[in-house]
Amino acid sequence: MSALLELRNVNKDYRIGGFFDSSTLHAVKNVSFTLDDSKPEIFTIVGESGSGKTTTARMILGNETPTSGSLRFMGQSITAIRSRAGKLKFMSKAQPIFQNPFEAFNPLSTIDYFLFSTARRFLGLRDKAAIDAATDKALHHVGLSLAEVRGRYSHELSGGQLQRIAVARALIPEPKLIVADEPVSMVDASLRMSIVNLFRDLRDRLGVSIIYITHDLSTAYYISDRVIIMYKGDVVESGVAQEVLGNPQHAYSKALSQAVLPPDPEAARKIIMAKIA
Amino acid sequence: MDGFAKYLGRRLFQFFLVIFLGVSLAFLITNLSPVDPVEQSVALMTNFGATDPRSVELMRQALQELYGLQGSMLDQYLAFWGRVIRGDFGPSLSAFPTPVMSLIMSALPWTIGLLTLSLVITWTLGNLLGALAGYYRSNLLLKLSGAAVMALHPVPAYIIGLCLLLAFGFIWPILPISGGAQMNLQPGLTLDYLRSLIVHGTLPALTLVLVGLGSWFISMRSLVSNIVTDDHVVYAELGGVSSNKIFSQYVARNALLPQLTGLALSLGNVFGGAVITEFLFNYPGVGRLMIQGIYRGDYALVLGVTTISIIAVAVAVFIIDLIYPLIDPRVRLS
Numbered sequence: 001m002s003a004l005l006e007l008r009n010v011n012k013d014y015r016i017g018g019f020f021d022s023s024t025l026h027a028v029k030n031v032s033f034t035l036d037d038s039k040p041e042i043f044t045i046v047g048e049s050g051s052g053k054t055t056t057a058r059m060i061l062g063n064e065t066p067t068s069g070s071l072r073f074m075g076q077s078i079t080a081i082r083s084r085a086g087k088l089k090f091m092s093k094a095q096p097i098f099q100n101p102f103e104a105f106n107p108l109s110t111i112d113y114f115l116f117s118t119a120r121r122f123l124g125l126r127d128k129a130a131i132d133a134a135t136d137k138a139l140h141h142v143g144l145s146l147a148e149v150r151g152r153y154s155h156e157l158s159g160g161q162l163q164r165i166a167v168a169r170a171l172i173p174e175p176k177l178i179v180a181d182e183p184v185s186m187v188d189a190s191l192r193m194s195i196v197n198l199f200r201d202l203r204d205r206l207g208v209s210i211i212y213i214t215h216d217l218s219t220a221y222y223i224s225d226r227v228i229i230m231y232k233g234d235v236v237e238s239g240v241a242q243e244v245l246g247n248p249q250h251a252y253s254k255a256l257s258q259a260v261l262p263p264d265p266e267a268a269r270k271i272i273m274a275k276i277a
Numbered sequence: 278m279d280g281f282a283k284y285l286g287r288r289l290f291q292f293f294l295v296i297f298l299g300v301s302l303a304f305l306i307t308n309l310s311p312v313d314p315v316e317q318s319v320a321l322m323t324n325f326g327a328t329d330p331r332s333v334e335l336m337r338q339a340l341q342e343l344y345g346l347q348g349s350m351l352d353q354y355l356a357f358w359g360r361v362i363r364g365d366f367g368p369s370l371s372a373f374p375t376p377v378m379s380l381i382m383s384a385l386p387w388t389i390g391l392l393t394l395s396l397v398i399t400w401t402l403g404n405l406l407g408a409l410a411g412y413y414r415s416n417l418l419l420k421l422s423g424a425a426v427m428a429l430h431p432v433p434a435y436i437i438g439l440c441l442l443l444a445f446g447f448i449w450p451i452l453p454i455s456g457g458a459q460m461n462l463q464p465g466l467t468l469d470y471l472r473s474l475i476v477h478g479t480l481p482a483l484t485l486v487l488v489g490l491g492s493w494f495i496s497m498r499s500l501v502s503n504i505v506t507d508d509h510v511v512y513a514e515l516g517g518v519s520s521n522k523i524f525s526q527y528v529a530r531n532a533l534l535p536q537l538t539g540l541a542l543s544l545g546n547v548f549g550g551a552v553i554t555e556f557l558f559n560y561p562g563v564g565r566l567m568i569q570g571i572y573r574g575d576y577a578l579v580l581g582v583t584t585i586s587i588i589a590v591a592v593a594v595f596i597i598d599l600i601y602p603l604i605d606p607r608v609r610l611s
Contacts, residue, residue, distance in 0.1 A: 061515055087517035096515060098508035106509045106527055107607060114509075121516060153606045 003072065004037040004176055004209055005060065005094075010069035012055050028052040028059070029233040030069075035177070035211075037074070040203050044212045044220045044241065046256070047230035053213045056230075057181045060211065061096050062087070074176070092122040095170035099182040101162035104169075105154040112150050115139075115169055122173035138171040141206070142198060160191035167198060171206070178202070179211045184219060192216075196223050217260050221245045229253045284602070292595045299587035304357055307580045308350065314370050314576040315340045343367055344577060366581035371573040377581040380566060385548070387457050388555070388562030391478055392547040395485040400540050402486070403493025408529045410494070411501025423494070430491025438484040438557040445480060453477050455559040481558045485551060493536070500532040507531075534605055538597055545593030549586035 012028040058064040071078040136146040142164040184192040224241035236250040261268040366377035446454035459473040550564025570578035
């Protein structure tokens with residue numbers, strides 16, 4: 001077995017405050033985990049706002065440099081990637097999906113332009129028909145087609161559609177890893193499951209590993225293979241999703257799982273009334 | 278095309294509504310002012326000795342007709358609209374009997390030339406510097422120029438103007454400090470005249486640029502720093518899109534949209550003149566004309582300048598509404 005992604009003792013500090021009264025904020029403390037190359041999985045990072053999960057994601061994508069520790073992707077250090085060619089090569093294997101689908105595409109050009117340029121950039125395609133075919137194939141993976149998207153602007157599509165197109169864009173280079181930072185938090189609740197199911201589908205059919213970052217325990221429980229729970233920069237718990245979320249040990253993860261209301265409305269009402277009283 | 282016709286119709290309606298309300302308000306305010314142009318004229322003319330009361334009464338009637346002040350307020354209002362459409366605001370009081378319209382027409386070219394040119398310079402420079410400062414946050418040179426622009430921003434026009442006037446008019450007297458061109462030169466397309474125009478316009482234009490730079494700079498910088506954190510920019514950065522392309526295609530292009538609206542509004546405001554700067558440098562533009570009108574109680578002149586600048590702003594907004602769909606696809610269909 002070889003490692004697809006390996007984080008070892010990763011730390012990230014920020015200096016906050018003014019010139020005279022600055023202090024250090026430890027956004028991420030000693031995070032280590034490894035994703036296996038041969039066994040694609042959905043690896044979930046759970047945590048509240050400010051827990052360091054987005055910073056971790058940005059470091060994996062090479063957008064932030066860690067203060068200390070190492071991040072290796074397919075054996076190569078992510079922080080050592082400097083050149084344009086190196087960036088392209090890395091990104092053709094590791095793709096991001098963002099939280100806000102309405103911000104994911106530059107609103108001034110049609111979306112197909114960005115899909116086409118992704119195909120040109122990462123696959124090195126020059127032929128118009130081949131670019132169309134690669135784009136169409138990726139869109140089919142998310143239940144759309146090029147015919148539906150061609151010539152449309154981002155404001156003409158719904159959030160759910162845009163998020164699926166963002167997934168399709170990530171699929172065009174045929175990546176090994178997708179880093180999805182809160183991909184469903186701004187999507188309508190009724191469409192959330194379609195995106196989450198899509199991730200499972202990608203893992204099973206295309207063999208893509210997914211780092212799924214969320215604060216939503218129910219989808220995390222539903223979909224994850226493994227999970228880590230972060231709290232104020234620390235990993236407070238990690239392991240197989242069902243075990244960690246089914247039987248939380250740390251005080252914070254207990255509080256988290258207690259905050260999830262049971263699906264039965266009567267039981268939920270009882271809990272709420274007890275909290276109010 | 279149907280959608281565009283609808284859009285055009287709505288904008289056109291808005292255009293006329295704005296002009297109607299603005300001009301009506303200008304009429305109302307000048308009408309409520311205690312200055313009575315007729316009595317002022319009569320007073321001016323009877324200053325030099327006793328005049329027969331009957332001829333004074335006749336004079337009063339003739340003047341009322343000239344200024345459109347006959348009948349009830351409503352009659353006057355309707356007659357005023359008729360005159361606005363004909364472009365006739367009556368004779369000026371302070372420069373009797375020159376028509377207001379010809380006073381304005383001789384001042385407009387000066388104002389338009391000076392203000393348009395300095396606005397274009399200010400807008401381009403402010404947006405460019407602001408966008409660069411918002412995008413390259415750690416660049417020392419941009420930080421310094423940002424600090425300089427911010428320090429200039431709250432200084433009022435009369436201070437900056439006076440400083441320039443002292444610096445280049447007295448301490449190091451290389452530039453003329455008054456007027457629009459050299460008095461004894463024949464206006465025309467001669468090299469001497471053009472040179473004189475430029476030399477005379479430099480200080481007022483510099484004042485306007487220094488005064489206006491800050492607000493464009495600050496707004497552009499904050500617009501850019503918002504867009505830089507947008508996901509599509511982050512994606513482009515991750516994908517190794519060159520920073521020049523990110524700057525021009527992703528960041529600056531998105532941030533420029535609201536600035537274009539601002540530019541059009543400011544272009545409309547050009548017709549009102551730059552009151553303080555023109556007055557300070559004795560520049561023969563609309564702003565100085567307006568101040569003269571106010572000081573001398575020249576009711577017709579003030580109303581004329583106000584009306585023209587209202588119409589100009591409305592036209593500018595209408596034009597930007599028409600070209601906006603070409604630049605922003607989001608306006609095209611919604």
